[in-house]
Amino acid sequence: MITVHLPFDLADEFHADSVVTVQARSCAGILEMLNLQYPGMASWLAEPDGRFRVHLSVFVSGRRLPTCAHVSEEVADGSEVWILKAISGG
Amino acid sequence: MEVSKSSGRIDTTRRVKGCGSVYLLVGTAKGLFRFKTDHREEWRALEPVLLGDPVYTSAFDPKTGTIYAGVNSEFYGPSIRRSLDWGETWDTGGSGLQYDAEDPERVTRVWSIRWVGEKTLYAGVEASGLFRSTDGGDTWTEVRALRQHPTHETWGPGYGGKCLHTIAIDPFLPHRLYIACSSGGIYRSDDEGEHWQPINQGIQAEFMPEDQQFPESGQCVHKFWLSPTLEGRIWLQNHGGVYRSDDGGDHWVSVGAQLPSDFGFPIVGHPLDPERAYVLPLQRWPRWSPDHALAVYRTRDGGRQWESLQRGLPQAFTGILRDAFTGDGREPLGLYFGTTSGAVYGSMDEGENWRLLAEHLPRIYSVVAVEEE
DSSP, X not given: OEEEEOOHHHHHHTXXXXXXXXXXXXXXXXXXXXXXXXXXXXXXXXXXXXXXXXXXXXXXXXXXXOTTOBTTOBOOTTOEEEEEEOSOOO | OEEETTTTEEEOTTOOOOOSOEEEEEEETTEEEEEEESSXXXXXXXXXXXXXXXXXXXXXXXXXXXXXXXXXXXXXEEEEEEESSXXXXXXXXXXXXXXOTTOSSOOOEEEEEEEEETTXXXXXXXXXXXXXESSTTSBOEEOHHHHTSGGGGGOOOBTTBSXXXXXXXXXXXXXXXXXXXXXXXXXXXXXXXXXXXXXXXXXXXXXXXXXXXXOSSOBOEEEEEEOXXXXXXXXXXXXXXXXXXXXXXXXXXXXXXXXXXXXXSOEEEOSSOTTOEEEOOOOSSSOSOGGGBOOEEEESSXXXXXXXXXXXXXXXXXXXXXXXXXXXXXXXXXXXXEOTTSOEEEESSTTSSOEEEEOSOSOEEEEEEEEOO
Protein backbone atom coordinates (compact mmCIF):
# COMPACT_ATOMS: atom_id res chain seq x y z
CA MET A 1 0.00 0.00 0.00
CA ILE A 2 1.06 3.58 -0.61
CA THR A 3 0.20 6.42 1.72
CA VAL A 4 -0.66 9.62 -0.11
CA HIS A 5 -0.77 13.01 1.59
CA LEU A 6 -2.99 15.46 -0.29
CA PRO A 7 -2.90 19.25 -0.08
CA PHE A 8 -5.47 20.24 2.51
CA ASP A 9 -7.49 22.45 0.18
CA LEU A 10 -7.63 19.79 -2.50
CA ALA A 11 -8.86 17.27 0.04
CA ASP A 12 -11.40 19.79 1.21
CA GLU A 13 -12.78 20.45 -2.26
CA PHE A 14 -13.26 16.75 -2.95
CA HIS A 15 -14.48 15.93 0.56
CA ALA A 16 -11.54 13.57 0.83
CA ASP A 17 -9.33 12.65 3.74
CA SER A 18 -6.02 14.46 3.59
CA VAL A 19 -4.22 11.13 3.94
CA VAL A 20 -5.36 8.23 1.80
CA THR A 21 -3.92 4.82 1.08
CA VAL A 22 -3.94 3.30 -2.37
CA GLN A 23 -2.61 0.24 -4.13
CA ALA A 24 -0.39 1.36 -7.02
CA ARG A 25 3.04 0.96 -8.61
CA SER A 26 3.50 4.41 -10.07
CA CYS A 27 2.30 7.96 -9.75
CA ALA A 28 -0.04 7.25 -12.66
CA GLY A 29 -1.51 4.39 -10.67
CA ILE A 30 -1.93 6.65 -7.67
CA LEU A 31 -3.79 9.22 -9.75
CA GLU A 32 -5.95 6.50 -11.25
CA MET A 33 -6.94 5.26 -7.81
CA LEU A 34 -7.55 8.78 -6.54
CA ASN A 35 -9.72 9.48 -9.56
CA LEU A 36 -11.79 6.37 -8.94
CA GLN A 37 -12.44 7.46 -5.41
CA TYR A 38 -12.75 11.18 -6.15
CA PRO A 39 -13.82 11.70 -9.78
CA GLY A 40 -11.97 14.54 -11.45
CA MET A 41 -9.12 14.75 -8.97
CA ALA A 42 -6.49 13.43 -11.40
CA SER A 43 -7.00 16.33 -13.80
CA TRP A 44 -6.47 18.78 -10.94
CA LEU A 45 -3.07 17.23 -10.31
CA ALA A 46 -1.72 16.41 -13.76
CA GLU A 47 -1.89 17.79 -17.29
CA PRO A 48 -3.28 15.70 -20.16
CA ASP A 49 0.29 14.93 -21.28
CA GLY A 50 0.87 13.06 -18.04
CA ARG A 51 2.97 15.61 -16.24
CA PHE A 52 2.25 16.95 -12.77
CA ARG A 53 1.05 20.53 -12.78
CA VAL A 54 3.85 23.04 -12.60
CA HIS A 55 2.99 24.50 -9.19
CA LEU A 56 2.79 21.18 -7.38
CA SER A 57 5.67 19.56 -5.53
CA VAL A 58 5.64 15.79 -5.31
CA PHE A 59 7.81 13.83 -2.88
CA VAL A 60 8.15 10.05 -3.09
CA SER A 61 9.77 8.45 -0.04
CA GLY A 62 11.42 11.74 0.81
CA ARG A 63 12.76 12.43 -2.69
CA ARG A 64 11.40 15.43 -4.51
CA LEU A 65 10.46 14.68 -8.10
CA PRO A 66 11.59 17.19 -10.73
CA THR A 67 9.10 19.98 -11.50
CA CYS A 68 6.47 18.73 -13.93
CA ALA A 69 7.64 15.15 -13.48
CA HIS A 70 5.86 12.59 -15.58
CA VAL A 71 3.40 10.43 -13.70
CA SER A 72 5.10 7.31 -15.02
CA GLU A 73 7.53 7.64 -12.05
CA GLU A 74 7.55 4.33 -10.23
CA VAL A 75 6.56 4.15 -6.58
CA ALA A 76 7.58 1.23 -4.41
CA ASP A 77 5.10 -0.52 -2.19
CA GLY A 78 5.08 1.00 1.29
CA SER A 79 6.12 4.43 0.04
CA GLU A 80 4.87 7.65 1.45
CA VAL A 81 3.92 10.22 -1.18
CA TRP A 82 3.41 13.89 -0.45
CA ILE A 83 1.67 16.11 -2.95
CA LEU A 84 2.21 19.71 -1.92
CA LYS A 85 1.42 23.11 -3.29
CA ALA A 86 4.72 24.60 -4.40
CA ILE A 87 6.08 27.93 -3.22
CA SER A 88 4.05 30.00 -5.65
CA GLY A 89 1.54 32.78 -5.80
CA GLY A 90 1.34 36.33 -4.67
CA MET B 1 -40.78 37.56 -26.25
CA GLU B 2 -41.82 37.30 -29.89
CA VAL B 3 -39.71 37.79 -32.97
CA SER B 4 -41.23 39.80 -35.77
CA LYS B 5 -39.76 38.21 -38.88
CA SER B 6 -40.73 41.09 -41.10
CA SER B 7 -38.82 43.73 -39.17
CA GLY B 8 -36.12 41.59 -37.58
CA ARG B 9 -36.94 43.09 -34.20
CA ILE B 10 -38.08 41.38 -31.05
CA ASP B 11 -41.25 42.70 -29.48
CA THR B 12 -40.30 43.78 -25.99
CA THR B 13 -43.46 45.66 -25.15
CA ARG B 14 -44.73 42.83 -23.01
CA ARG B 15 -41.49 42.44 -21.14
CA VAL B 16 -42.04 42.22 -17.42
CA LYS B 17 -39.94 44.40 -15.18
CA GLY B 18 -37.82 42.38 -12.79
CA CYS B 19 -39.06 42.11 -9.24
CA GLY B 20 -36.85 39.46 -7.65
CA SER B 21 -33.48 39.91 -5.99
CA VAL B 22 -30.46 40.82 -8.06
CA TYR B 23 -27.10 39.20 -7.38
CA LEU B 24 -23.84 40.65 -8.56
CA LEU B 25 -21.18 38.02 -9.08
CA VAL B 26 -17.80 39.70 -9.04
CA GLY B 27 -14.97 37.49 -10.21
CA THR B 28 -11.58 38.60 -8.90
CA ALA B 29 -7.96 37.52 -8.79
CA LYS B 30 -8.61 35.92 -5.41
CA GLY B 31 -12.13 34.55 -5.49
CA LEU B 32 -15.77 35.31 -6.17
CA PHE B 33 -17.43 38.16 -4.32
CA ARG B 34 -21.22 38.27 -4.19
CA PHE B 35 -23.60 41.15 -3.58
CA LYS B 36 -27.36 41.00 -3.28
CA THR B 37 -30.13 43.55 -3.44
CA ASP B 38 -33.91 43.41 -3.39
CA HIS B 39 -34.80 46.79 -4.86
CA ARG B 40 -31.40 47.96 -6.11
CA GLU B 41 -31.15 50.47 -3.28
CA GLU B 42 -29.28 48.65 -0.54
CA TRP B 43 -26.64 46.14 -1.53
CA ARG B 44 -25.58 43.47 0.91
CA ALA B 45 -22.18 41.80 0.67
CA LEU B 46 -22.32 38.03 1.03
CA GLU B 47 -19.41 35.91 2.15
CA PRO B 48 -16.76 35.69 -0.59
CA VAL B 49 -16.27 32.20 -1.97
CA LEU B 50 -13.81 30.21 -4.05
CA LEU B 51 -11.19 32.08 -2.11
CA GLY B 52 -7.64 32.35 -3.33
CA ASP B 53 -8.31 31.38 -6.94
CA PRO B 54 -8.75 33.68 -9.93
CA VAL B 55 -12.36 33.65 -11.10
CA TYR B 56 -12.43 34.99 -14.64
CA THR B 57 -16.10 34.58 -15.42
CA SER B 58 -19.43 33.28 -14.20
CA ALA B 59 -22.81 32.48 -15.71
CA PHE B 60 -26.29 31.53 -14.61
CA ASP B 61 -28.81 28.96 -15.76
CA PRO B 62 -32.20 30.32 -14.72
CA LYS B 63 -33.95 27.02 -15.36
CA THR B 64 -32.03 25.06 -12.76
CA GLY B 65 -30.73 27.96 -10.70
CA THR B 66 -27.17 26.86 -11.34
CA ILE B 67 -24.33 29.34 -11.11
CA TYR B 68 -21.25 28.42 -13.13
CA ALA B 69 -17.85 29.88 -12.31
CA GLY B 70 -14.68 29.70 -14.38
CA VAL B 71 -12.03 29.07 -11.73
CA ASN B 72 -8.42 29.23 -12.86
CA SER B 73 -6.34 27.82 -10.06
CA GLU B 74 -2.63 28.39 -10.41
CA PHE B 75 -2.11 25.07 -8.65
CA TYR B 76 -4.87 22.80 -9.92
CA GLY B 77 -5.66 24.28 -13.33
CA PRO B 78 -8.91 25.52 -14.80
CA SER B 79 -12.37 24.22 -14.00
CA ILE B 80 -15.98 25.20 -14.44
CA ARG B 81 -17.57 24.76 -11.07
CA ARG B 82 -21.25 24.76 -10.22
CA SER B 83 -23.37 25.94 -7.35
CA LEU B 84 -27.05 25.30 -6.74
CA ASP B 85 -27.35 27.55 -3.71
CA TRP B 86 -26.31 30.99 -4.99
CA GLY B 87 -22.65 30.27 -4.45
CA GLU B 88 -22.66 28.96 -0.90
CA THR B 89 -21.30 25.56 -1.95
CA TRP B 90 -19.58 24.38 -5.13
CA ASP B 91 -18.84 21.13 -6.86
CA THR B 92 -15.45 20.38 -8.40
CA GLY B 93 -16.66 20.72 -12.00
CA GLY B 94 -17.11 18.32 -14.86
CA SER B 95 -14.61 16.46 -17.00
CA GLY B 96 -13.17 16.92 -20.47
CA LEU B 97 -12.17 20.56 -20.32
CA GLN B 98 -8.78 19.92 -21.86
CA TYR B 99 -7.12 19.41 -25.19
CA ASP B 100 -5.77 16.03 -26.20
CA ALA B 101 -2.45 14.94 -24.74
CA GLU B 102 -0.71 15.26 -28.10
CA ASP B 103 -2.14 18.71 -28.79
CA PRO B 104 0.55 21.39 -28.87
CA GLU B 105 -1.75 23.72 -26.91
CA ARG B 106 -3.09 23.37 -23.39
CA VAL B 107 -6.22 24.60 -21.70
CA THR B 108 -4.85 26.90 -19.03
CA ARG B 109 -7.80 29.17 -18.19
CA VAL B 110 -11.55 29.48 -18.61
CA TRP B 111 -12.50 32.92 -19.92
CA SER B 112 -16.13 32.64 -20.90
CA ILE B 113 -19.19 30.56 -20.07
CA ARG B 114 -22.42 30.91 -22.02
CA TRP B 115 -25.56 29.09 -20.99
CA VAL B 116 -27.67 28.44 -24.07
CA GLY B 117 -30.71 26.58 -22.84
CA GLU B 118 -31.76 23.28 -21.31
CA LYS B 119 -28.46 21.62 -20.48
CA THR B 120 -26.33 23.15 -23.21
CA LEU B 121 -23.44 25.48 -22.45
CA TYR B 122 -20.39 26.76 -24.24
CA ALA B 123 -17.08 27.66 -22.67
CA GLY B 124 -14.26 29.74 -24.11
CA VAL B 125 -10.78 28.92 -22.92
CA GLU B 126 -7.12 29.83 -23.14
CA ALA B 127 -5.34 28.79 -25.36
CA SER B 128 -8.19 30.04 -27.50
CA GLY B 129 -10.70 27.30 -28.08
CA LEU B 130 -14.36 26.48 -27.62
CA PHE B 131 -15.97 23.71 -25.62
CA ARG B 132 -19.57 22.55 -25.47
CA SER B 133 -21.47 20.67 -22.80
CA THR B 134 -24.89 19.15 -23.42
CA ASP B 135 -25.33 17.77 -19.92
CA GLY B 136 -25.19 20.90 -17.82
CA GLY B 137 -21.44 20.90 -17.40
CA ASP B 138 -20.88 17.25 -16.36
CA THR B 139 -18.80 16.66 -19.48
CA TRP B 140 -17.19 19.01 -21.97
CA THR B 141 -16.16 18.39 -25.58
CA GLU B 142 -14.14 20.66 -27.78
CA VAL B 143 -15.84 22.25 -30.80
CA ARG B 144 -12.87 21.26 -32.90
CA ALA B 145 -13.81 22.93 -36.16
CA LEU B 146 -12.92 26.31 -34.72
CA ARG B 147 -9.26 25.60 -34.01
CA GLN B 148 -9.09 23.63 -37.25
CA HIS B 149 -9.93 26.74 -39.24
CA PRO B 150 -7.03 27.62 -41.57
CA THR B 151 -6.75 31.08 -40.01
CA HIS B 152 -6.00 29.59 -36.59
CA GLU B 153 -2.30 30.16 -37.22
CA THR B 154 -2.94 33.92 -37.17
CA TRP B 155 -4.15 33.82 -33.57
CA GLY B 156 -1.78 34.94 -30.86
CA PRO B 157 -1.65 35.97 -27.23
CA GLY B 158 -2.52 39.48 -26.12
CA TYR B 159 -1.30 40.95 -22.86
CA GLY B 160 -3.89 38.89 -20.97
CA GLY B 161 -3.22 35.64 -22.80
CA LYS B 162 -4.48 33.86 -25.91
CA CYS B 163 -8.08 33.67 -24.99
CA LEU B 164 -11.53 33.00 -26.38
CA HIS B 165 -13.44 35.46 -24.27
CA THR B 166 -16.85 36.05 -25.85
CA ILE B 167 -19.56 33.66 -27.00
CA ALA B 168 -23.03 34.60 -28.22
CA ILE B 169 -25.97 32.77 -29.72
CA ASP B 170 -28.05 34.67 -32.24
CA PRO B 171 -31.53 35.13 -30.76
CA PHE B 172 -33.00 35.29 -34.28
CA LEU B 173 -31.08 32.36 -35.76
CA PRO B 174 -30.52 29.78 -33.02
CA HIS B 175 -28.02 27.78 -35.10
CA ARG B 176 -25.86 30.87 -35.50
CA LEU B 177 -23.01 31.18 -33.05
CA TYR B 178 -20.44 33.95 -32.63
CA ILE B 179 -17.14 33.90 -30.76
CA ALA B 180 -14.26 36.30 -30.37
CA CYS B 181 -10.71 35.74 -29.30
CA SER B 182 -7.72 37.95 -28.58
CA SER B 183 -5.95 38.06 -30.74
CA GLY B 184 -7.69 36.26 -33.57
CA GLY B 185 -10.83 38.25 -34.13
CA ILE B 186 -14.53 37.55 -34.36
CA TYR B 187 -15.87 34.41 -36.01
CA ARG B 188 -19.35 33.18 -36.92
CA SER B 189 -20.79 29.73 -37.40
CA ASP B 190 -24.19 29.19 -39.02
CA ASP B 191 -24.41 25.52 -38.07
CA GLU B 192 -23.76 25.39 -34.32
CA GLY B 193 -20.01 25.21 -34.64
CA GLU B 194 -19.52 22.73 -37.51
CA HIS B 195 -18.07 25.39 -39.80
CA TRP B 196 -16.68 28.85 -39.08
CA GLN B 197 -15.89 32.01 -40.95
CA PRO B 198 -13.90 35.02 -39.77
CA ILE B 199 -16.03 38.16 -39.95
CA ASN B 200 -13.37 40.79 -39.36
CA GLN B 201 -13.66 42.65 -42.65
CA GLY B 202 -13.38 46.35 -41.85
CA ILE B 203 -11.98 45.92 -38.34
CA GLN B 204 -8.54 47.41 -37.96
CA ALA B 205 -5.52 45.65 -36.53
CA GLU B 206 -3.56 48.77 -35.60
CA PHE B 207 -0.69 46.75 -34.20
CA MET B 208 0.16 45.39 -37.67
CA PRO B 209 2.35 47.06 -40.33
CA GLU B 210 0.54 49.88 -42.13
CA ASP B 211 -0.18 47.91 -45.27
CA GLN B 212 -1.53 44.90 -43.34
CA GLN B 213 -3.97 46.46 -40.93
CA PHE B 214 -7.14 44.91 -42.35
CA PRO B 215 -6.40 41.19 -42.49
CA GLU B 216 -8.97 38.40 -42.74
CA SER B 217 -8.19 37.42 -39.13
CA GLY B 218 -5.77 38.13 -36.33
CA GLN B 219 -7.55 41.23 -35.03
CA CYS B 220 -7.56 41.83 -31.32
CA VAL B 221 -11.28 42.06 -30.67
CA HIS B 222 -11.72 42.87 -26.99
CA LYS B 223 -15.46 42.31 -26.62
CA PHE B 224 -18.66 42.23 -28.64
CA TRP B 225 -22.31 42.46 -27.70
CA LEU B 226 -25.13 41.01 -29.76
CA SER B 227 -28.42 42.85 -29.65
CA PRO B 228 -31.35 40.70 -28.51
CA THR B 229 -33.82 43.06 -30.18
CA LEU B 230 -32.49 43.93 -33.62
CA GLU B 231 -31.41 41.17 -35.95
CA GLY B 232 -27.81 41.46 -37.07
CA ARG B 233 -26.88 44.32 -34.72
CA ILE B 234 -23.50 43.80 -33.04
CA TRP B 235 -21.51 46.27 -30.98
CA LEU B 236 -17.78 45.63 -30.81
CA GLN B 237 -14.94 47.10 -28.79
CA ASN B 238 -11.69 46.47 -30.57
CA HIS B 239 -8.09 46.95 -29.51
CA GLY B 240 -8.43 50.41 -30.94
CA GLY B 241 -11.78 51.20 -32.47
CA VAL B 242 -15.45 50.84 -31.60
CA TYR B 243 -17.55 49.22 -34.32
CA ARG B 244 -21.15 48.48 -35.16
CA SER B 245 -22.48 45.87 -37.55
CA ASP B 246 -26.03 45.76 -38.87
CA ASP B 247 -25.72 42.51 -40.78
CA GLY B 248 -24.36 39.92 -38.40
CA GLY B 249 -20.74 40.91 -38.88
CA ASP B 250 -20.57 40.88 -42.68
CA HIS B 251 -19.72 44.58 -42.57
CA TRP B 252 -18.54 46.91 -39.84
CA VAL B 253 -18.85 50.65 -39.35
CA SER B 254 -16.29 52.46 -37.21
CA VAL B 255 -18.18 54.57 -34.69
CA GLY B 256 -15.58 55.45 -32.07
CA ALA B 257 -14.01 58.58 -33.52
CA GLN B 258 -15.87 60.91 -31.18
CA LEU B 259 -14.76 59.15 -28.01
CA PRO B 260 -11.85 60.55 -25.95
CA SER B 261 -10.15 57.23 -26.68
CA ASP B 262 -11.44 54.46 -28.91
CA PHE B 263 -9.42 51.94 -26.92
CA GLY B 264 -11.13 49.96 -24.20
CA PHE B 265 -12.09 46.47 -23.19
CA PRO B 266 -15.80 45.99 -22.44
CA ILE B 267 -18.85 47.08 -24.40
CA VAL B 268 -22.46 46.68 -23.29
CA GLY B 269 -25.57 47.24 -25.39
CA HIS B 270 -29.00 48.18 -24.18
CA PRO B 271 -31.23 45.10 -24.02
CA LEU B 272 -34.28 46.97 -25.31
CA ASP B 273 -32.90 49.75 -27.48
CA PRO B 274 -30.46 48.52 -30.13
CA GLU B 275 -29.27 52.07 -30.84
CA ARG B 276 -27.81 52.40 -27.34
CA ALA B 277 -24.43 51.12 -26.23
CA TYR B 278 -21.99 51.85 -23.43
CA VAL B 279 -18.19 51.80 -23.36
CA LEU B 280 -15.46 52.63 -20.88
CA PRO B 281 -12.69 54.34 -22.84
CA LEU B 282 -9.12 53.81 -21.69
CA GLN B 283 -5.83 55.30 -22.75
CA ARG B 284 -3.85 52.92 -24.89
CA TRP B 285 -1.10 52.91 -22.29
CA PRO B 286 -1.30 52.76 -19.39
CA ARG B 287 -4.76 51.27 -19.41
CA TRP B 288 -6.39 54.10 -17.48
CA SER B 289 -9.33 56.37 -18.13
CA PRO B 290 -8.31 59.44 -20.16
CA ASP B 291 -7.19 62.21 -17.80
CA HIS B 292 -7.81 59.72 -14.96
CA ALA B 293 -11.50 60.64 -15.04
CA LEU B 294 -13.43 57.41 -14.76
CA ALA B 295 -16.35 57.74 -17.18
CA VAL B 296 -18.85 55.61 -19.03
CA TYR B 297 -19.73 56.80 -22.52
CA ARG B 298 -23.14 56.19 -24.01
CA THR B 299 -24.50 56.45 -27.50
CA ARG B 300 -28.22 56.64 -28.14
CA ASP B 301 -28.07 56.92 -31.90
CA GLY B 302 -26.12 53.94 -33.11
CA GLY B 303 -22.71 55.42 -32.39
CA ARG B 304 -22.99 58.77 -34.16
CA GLN B 305 -22.68 60.67 -30.90
CA TRP B 306 -21.33 59.70 -27.50
CA GLU B 307 -22.00 61.39 -24.18
CA SER B 308 -19.96 61.15 -21.01
CA LEU B 309 -21.71 59.72 -17.95
CA GLN B 310 -19.54 60.32 -14.92
CA ARG B 311 -21.80 61.67 -12.21
CA GLY B 312 -20.65 59.85 -9.09
CA LEU B 313 -17.47 58.43 -10.60
CA PRO B 314 -14.08 59.48 -9.21
CA GLN B 315 -10.71 60.45 -10.56
CA ALA B 316 -8.80 57.19 -10.48
CA PHE B 317 -5.69 55.44 -11.75
CA THR B 318 -7.54 52.33 -12.75
CA GLY B 319 -8.81 50.29 -15.66
CA ILE B 320 -11.73 48.03 -16.49
CA LEU B 321 -11.23 44.59 -17.99
CA ARG B 322 -13.33 43.10 -20.76
CA ASP B 323 -15.79 41.12 -18.64
CA ALA B 324 -16.07 43.59 -15.81
CA PHE B 325 -19.00 45.62 -17.19
CA THR B 326 -22.56 44.41 -17.43
CA GLY B 327 -26.24 45.28 -17.26
CA ASP B 328 -29.02 43.67 -15.28
CA GLY B 329 -31.76 43.77 -17.90
CA ARG B 330 -34.21 45.63 -15.67
CA GLU B 331 -36.10 48.81 -16.43
CA PRO B 332 -34.58 51.24 -16.03
CA LEU B 333 -31.42 49.41 -16.95
CA GLY B 334 -28.95 48.83 -14.15
CA LEU B 335 -25.29 49.00 -15.13
CA TYR B 336 -22.33 47.73 -13.12
CA PHE B 337 -18.58 47.67 -13.58
CA GLY B 338 -15.55 46.62 -11.57
CA THR B 339 -12.05 48.06 -11.76
CA THR B 340 -8.58 46.62 -11.75
CA SER B 341 -8.09 48.27 -8.37
CA GLY B 342 -11.02 46.44 -6.83
CA ALA B 343 -13.93 48.89 -6.82
CA VAL B 344 -17.46 48.14 -8.03
CA TYR B 345 -19.69 50.95 -9.31
CA GLY B 346 -23.36 50.72 -10.14
CA SER B 347 -25.98 52.85 -11.82
CA MET B 348 -29.68 52.09 -11.45
CA ASP B 349 -30.77 54.68 -13.99
CA GLU B 350 -29.11 53.69 -17.24
CA GLY B 351 -25.81 55.35 -16.40
CA GLU B 352 -27.01 58.82 -15.42
CA ASN B 353 -25.84 58.48 -11.81
CA TRP B 354 -23.21 56.16 -10.38
CA ARG B 355 -22.33 55.07 -6.90
CA LEU B 356 -19.70 52.96 -5.24
CA LEU B 357 -21.06 49.53 -4.31
CA ALA B 358 -17.83 47.97 -3.03
CA GLU B 359 -14.15 48.77 -2.79
CA HIS B 360 -10.83 47.27 -1.74
CA LEU B 361 -11.55 43.99 -3.50
CA PRO B 362 -8.83 42.17 -5.43
CA ARG B 363 -8.34 42.97 -9.13
CA ILE B 364 -11.71 42.48 -10.79
CA TYR B 365 -11.98 40.26 -13.85
CA SER B 366 -15.72 39.94 -14.27
CA VAL B 367 -19.04 41.33 -13.14
CA VAL B 368 -22.22 39.36 -13.83
CA ALA B 369 -25.72 40.40 -12.81
CA VAL B 370 -28.11 37.57 -12.07
CA GLU B 371 -31.77 37.90 -11.32
CA GLU B 372 -33.62 35.63 -8.95
CA GLU B 373 -37.01 34.76 -10.42
